[in-house]
Amino acid sequence: MLREFLFIHPLGQAAAFFFGLFNLVTGWFRKFFLLPLHINIGVMFYALTCIGALMGVVIARRAAIDGMHLRSSLHIFLAGVLMLEVLCAMMSGFFLLRKQGSRTWIHLVHRYCNLAVIVFFVVQAVSGLHVIRTVL
Numbered sequence: 001m002l003r004e005f006l007f008i009h010p011l012g013q014a015a016a017f018f019f020g021l022f023n024l025v026t027g028w029f030r031k032f033f034l035l036p037l038h039i040n041i042g043v044m045f046y047a048l049t050c051i052g053a054l055m056g057v058v059i060a061r062r063a064a065i066d067g068m069h070l071r072s073s074l075h076i077f078l079a080g081v082l083m084l085e086v087l088c089a090m091m092s093g094f095f096l097l098r099k100q101g102s103r104t105w106i107h108l109v110h111r112y113c114n115l116a117v118i119v120f121f122v123v124q125a126v127s128g129l130h131v132i133r134t135v136l
Contacts, residue, residue, distance in 0.1 A: 005059050016048035017121045046090050053083055071134045075127040082120040089113035
């Protein structure tokens with residue numbers, strides 16, 4: 001049963017990654033997309049990312065209880081960094097919605113945090129493949 005969850009986790013994270021890529025495009029080319037589309041896809045991206053991280057924690061704990069030795073310390077560390085970037089991106093997005101007036105620095109924080117999240121997703125995928133390889 002645990003092995004099945006090991007394969008469901010990357011599929012959910014891949015779905016979150018594609019929502020993130022779509023949101024990157026809608027954010028970069030704002031004048032071609034509606035803002036509610038960007039906001040709703042962004043909420044789905046953040047929610048799927050957080051659910052996937054929680055699922056990864058549950059899988060790692062369950063594997064430890066069952067005696068499986070996953071070489072996942074790098075993957076877990078990168079997940080922590082990824083979640084901090086997601087938190088920064090999410091909070092800056094909320095500030096962009098709330099605060100009126102000059103928002104140039106918040107806009108830049110939001111953009112570059114989300115770019116870092118996308119880069120960390122790719123790095124997470126590579127480290128996750130190494131974790132799965134230890135199980136197979």
